[in-house]
Amino acid sequence: MRIVRTVTELRAALEPHRSGGIGFVPTMGALHEGHLSLLRAAAVENPTVVLSIFVNPTQFGEAADLDAYPRTEEADVELAASAGAHVVFAPSAAEMYPAGFATTISVGGAVTATLEGAVRGRSHFDGVATVVATLLLAVQPDRAYFGAKDAQQVVVVRRMVTDLRIPVAIVTCPTSREADGLARSSRNARLSAEERQLAAIVPRSLRAAQDAFASGIRDAHRLTALVREGLAEAGLDDEYVEIVDADTLDPLTDVTRPALLALAVRVGTVRLIDNVVLDPAVDDRTAVERSGA
The missing domain is CATH 3.40.50.620 (HUPs)
Structure with a gap:
């Protein structure tokens, strides 16, 4: 090389x-x-x-x-x-x-x-x-x-x-994830042991929204609220939790086409981002399950 x-x-x-x-x-x-x-x-x-x-x-x-x-x-x-x-x-x-x-x-x-x-x-x-x-x-x-x-x-x-x-x-x-679902990032190394445990709430909160989506919920506000609730229970304040069109990134009120559920949150001083795809035609949960979320 x-x-x-x-x-x-x-x-x-x-x-x-x-x-x-x-x-x-x-x-x-x-x-x-x-x-x-x-x-x-x-x-x-x-x-x-x-x-x-x-x-x-x-x-x-x-x-x-x-x-x-x-x-x-x-x-x-x-x-x-x-x-x-x-x-x-x-x-x-x-x-x-x-x-x-x-x-x-x-x-x-x-x-x-x-x-x-x-x-x-x-x-x-x-x-x-x-x-x-x-x-x-x-x-x-x-x-x-x-x-x-x-x-x-x-x-x-x-x-x-x-x-x-x-x-x-x-x-x-595909996003590469740790065993508990946390998206791999160079910034993860800066998390303390306690913060690393908190960070695992991020993929779990996204998974809760995916489960709701798979059950038939298409309202973007309800789906993002589920993510925010999960983060808030762990004492984490998000910078944003949004659902946007997967191609144009235009904000969506209802998920009737492939969409991106994306978030940014600070755990201590470390800023983490993550996302999952919500597609009415495909149950994306299986892909995330394979990656460990």
Whole structure:
């Protein structure tokens, strides 16, 4: 496996492999099983797999959150190799944002105005779109792999790729979960033992709404209220619990088409996000049961 630091090195390393197919997994490092599952999925479909490690400062709204984000490159490289990565692109901030960098990609509409956009501000997704576009243009992969936990990010990236006609297939992989259902995240490592127990309330609250949905309840207010009740019983205050269209992210009052039930909540100082899909045509509970929720 090869580690490269510049776009020039990256393109030179990948040039001999372009005819065979390249899969790309963008990350901010601190790899866990969720990232490794993306790498393994990419390795199945592509002879060459690229992982990027870059803690992008433009998508952090709080300086403290950026400073606290773990940097574990040496361990990440070992894990990436074990999961099938062939090239690790680990650029510096100066490489990604060189002197004079003045371009921002901004995706408009409901896909960036709701959920994370409403809480963290439009600039958060400007940062996401800009860095992902920059990475895609540097790697020029055939396929790029993202986890469903960051569902809004996936929608934003799909919109950007479609609008800018970037020739890459965006592949969404299922949310990777711990045994108790908690969605895997690099931030989970910052939870104390007591907070980690509280965090398990998040997937249980989502499951309660899924059960209600499976029983025939389609009213979005009733479903989100069930989630909020579960969180409140554990003393957790949500930043949002919303049901939106799975493709457009427009808010829904009744779930008559595939929808996303998404939430954000703080457990101690750690901010967690999670979501499940509610589809009138498919009972999604089985997928979550397989993942341990």
